[in-house]
Amino acid sequence: MNSNDYVKYLTEQFVQYMNRPRDERKTQREERKDMRGPVHYHLFGLLPYACSHYISNIKRMFNRRH
Structure with a gap:
């Protein structure tokens, strides 16, 4: 695609x-x-x-112990 085709495509999309x-x-x-x-x-x-998942797993493990 040459630059003229690209400009034509952009113009059509904009319109x-x-x-x-x-x-x-x-x-x-x-x-x-x-x-x-x-x-x-x-x-x-x-x-x-990943951080929120890790923290929730730690909280869940801590709650199981107590």
């Missing part, structure tokens, strides 16, 4: 986006935002999940 009603664009944006996970997972990957 299609702008031809949609404003409320439809807003709902589509919100749906994409909702599909993403929480921000800390999005920014840091699985590290927050």
Whole structure:
């Protein structure tokens, strides 16, 4: 794909986006935002999940002993 085709594609996509009603664009944006996970997972990957899982396992083991 040469640069002229790419510019043409981008222009078509932009025009299609702008031809949609404003409320439809807003709902589509919100749906994409909702599909993403929480921000800390999005920014840091699985590290927050792994830490919370590890901590919950430690708490569970501690509660079983007492």
